[in-house]
Amino acid sequence: MCHPGWRRALLAARRLDDLARLRRVRDRIDREYARPLDVLALAVAADLAAGLLSREFTLAYGASPYAYLLKRRAERARAAVLFRTQG
Secondary structure (H helix, E strand, C coil): CCCHHHHHHHHHHHHHHHHHHHHHHHHHHHHCCCCCCCHHHHHHHHCCCHHHHHHHHHHHHCCCHHHHHHHHHHHHHHHHHHHHHHC
16 A cells, blocks of 8 residues: 555645646747737647646636736737837
8 A cells, every 4th residue: 555645745746747837838828929829739738638728727827828818918018018108
């Protein structure tokens, strides 16, 4: 029989791996916000199902991947307008 602590350690390691995948997805959205991105392409790159990616991303970051992408695009557009008006 396995030691009880091993199961907890395995679950914790899986959770860290999942969080690392979600962070890579978030970083890709931040980097490639100007390109056409869809949840399916992000999920394939993260080796996750699209529905699972969407649920887990929403739990981790408080917004769906698409909503996060739109938020980033709006932030960058506001920053560009501000830069042009000040420059």
